[in-house]
Amino acid sequence: MKNVKYKLYSNEPTELKEDCYIMALESSCDETACAIVKNGREVISNVVASQIKTHEKFGGVIPEIAAREHLEAVNVVIDEAFKQAKEKINLQPQDITAFAATAGPGLVGCLLVGLNAAKTLALTYDKPFIGINHLNAHICANYIDTELKPPFMALLVSGGHTQIIDVKSYAEQTILGETIDDAVGEAYDKVARLIGLPYPGGPKLDKLAQIGNPSAYKLPEGKVDGYNFSFSGLKTAVLRLVKSIQKQLNTETLPSETINDICASFQETVSSTLVKKLKKALHERNYTQVVIAGGVAANSEIRKKVFALEAEGYKVYAPAMKYCTDNAAMAASCAFFNTNCYNDVNIEVFSRVK
Ligand code: KG4
Ligand code: ZN
Secondary structure, three states: OOOOOOOOOOOOOOOOOOOOEEEEEEOOOOEEEEEEEEOOOEEEEEEEEEOHHHHHOOOOOOHHHHHHHHHHHHHHHHHHHHHHHHHHHOOOHHHOOEEEEEEEOOOHHHHHHHHHHHHHHHHHHOOOEEEEEHHHHHHHHHHOOOOOOOOEEEEEEOOOOEEEEEEOOOOOEEEEEEEOOOOHHHHHHHHHHHOOOOOOHHHHHHHHHOOOOOOOOOOOOOOOOOOOEOOHHHHHHHHHHHHHHHHHHOOOOOOHHHHHHHHHHHHHHHHHHHHHHHHHHHHHHOOOEEEEEOHHHHOHHHHHHHHHHHHHOOEEEOOOHHHOOOOOHHHHHHHHHOOOOEOOOOOOOOOOOO
């Protein structure tokens, strides 16, 4: 396996001598995914094996069980991705330009499965290996099927992170602000659990919010300076609200309309907080392009509020739903554009951003 052979781009590769096919693996949490992407933007194959069914009964992801499931699924998703590529464009494993895998942040035992599988493929086919930063990969989901080019402002909202990022070029980014406690996805999942919704709560809460009244309850916005966020106070406020309604009605079980109204009020507070700070950052940097990324970018109200910025003259990008939550196509795109990649076979997995 060659250490540094693959040319990493940090600008738009306008004059590619030949097409570049990157196969990537993603296994940072509870999805085992494999994808092949041509020239950073065209998805040739995209396979995702979800572990939701397994973790549902525990109400959250159990890292040890997740790692074992990745081991069982990894060869299956690789075979399927190669099968799709062969059927579609007769692409063979030896035609792959480079192999990539998420190196972190994520669950270490889970990351190791994808990373070692991709390194093994690189070794077998004598191709370069590229380690991927999962957060940057989420942002790169916006390059798929679009002509988006930096600079732009990004709102990254996932299960573990909430950040406003100034993306100056493919490789150059500055985090302007982030959550000081819970990530948005984490807040969604915790609030969903306390109103009795099954894991993963975020999408379910979003669904109920759409039929509830967003002004039924006044919930507090986290008051933090600059571009930082805080969502733990909001989560506690929902807990207090639920307890007081239960006391008032003298029952543990809340009426379904009440649950819908709590969901809608929570969603309204979260989405308006996020968009307020995003707008502030856009004004300050004078950018005309804005993207959202991460699992929570699938949220109906956040998408609606961010897309409403188009009426103010901004060009808004959001990944297709299947590229919002964890997938490997975004990792392959990230490897192509060299968005803070590790072009080194010795890169090891990491649980947090150093
Ligand atoms: O990006 P992702 O797939 O994994 C991480 O890297 O964390 O994000 C998963 C998170 C979970 O917290 C999930 O509940 C949340 O995204 N999520 C949503 C929606 N779809 C996924 N949260 C709110 N509304 C949604 N529609
Ligand atoms: Zn993710």
